[in-house]
Amino acid sequence: MHGDRATHAAGHAAGAGGGPPTWRPETLAVTAGRDESPGGPLNVPPTFASTFRDGDTVRYGRWDNPTWRALEDALGGLEGGAAVAFSCGQAATAAVLATLEPGTTVVHPADAYLGTRQALASRAARGWLGVRPVDVTDTAAVLDALEAADGPACLWLESPTNPTLGIADLPALLEAAERRGAVSVVDNTFATPLVQRPLAWGASVVVHSATKYLGGHSDLLLGMAVTADPDRHAALVAHRTEDGAIPGVMEAFLALRGLRTLPVRVQRQQETAATLAARLEEHPAVQRVRYPGLPSHPQHDRARAQMQGFGAVISFEVDGAGRADRVVAAVRLAVPTTSLGGVETTIERRARWAGDAHVAPGLLRLSVGLEHPEDLWADLSAALDRALEVPDRP
């Protein structure tokens, strides 16, 4: 078993299955992670097996699975490293945290995904890790926090952040982390490897909630961690085996099926997001639009310099929780729900969650899907018009 896993890890680290490095992401998304044996199925099928007959090696379903490998090869190729699949994004985050030295200080976005902040806070409360929340859009503040950390350090980044869509200077911060000898992690869920590839800037690990864009159809939960460091890859695989947060086989199959169309989905979703963001900025009910592609975004120039596009999540603010709730109640096409990154547009008032009480009460997070942009705008602008008709009560 150990020999089998080690070979798998080494193969990943060498880029096996990722295709020639000259292939573009659109080509990799379609071609990587296939079984090319003559007469074999075009797509790696779901292998439903808790165990495998003894052969050269002993194999068990918690250690490895051909369907996981296909997905891992495809995402590894896109991110430029070796991927490990987990049961969900939180499990990938937990695995990365588990591989940090005890007592590590984690510098993280004050505005990170609330589940990530909760995972960090509960470990800090047990004394396993230290935490330093910072505004990751403020490069000097991040560097100061890294400098101030005693002992082992980890820089945990999200860019764009969830839900206020702040942009961190990833190349500069990842280089600083490397100089400091800190482990660096980038949650690339919002951007996807089509928009930015943090491993190329020196990130130690990239994590994903593959539940979102990678899967892309709101029908599965899955997480991924990707690294270019073979030892770190082996540690993540060992953690998955020990703690058992393994992906379901069907989920891995569906996620790879979703990944095949990631480039076309992201391209179209970004185009529609840009259209909606510009129109939202002009609507009288909207006080502020946060979208990195808008010149009004405080880190627009940074986003232009380091991203290949601006993602497809828009956060916009209306005047107060009541008005925001009325917008959510009035939309007919956008789905009122949590989560994001699917083919369908979703909308949510984030401050409804206690963990996101720091954001403006009227902030709405819109995950733009694949519907026609004019239908989406007709729906959204009608809901905003209606919200304006009712005067706000205190």
Ligand SMILES: Cc1ncc(COP(=O)(O)O)c(C=O)c1O
């Ligand atoms: C940025 C980000 N990272 C991680 C997660 C956790 O992923 P999962 O829900 O798949 O566990 C989420 C979930 O919303 C997220 O938005």
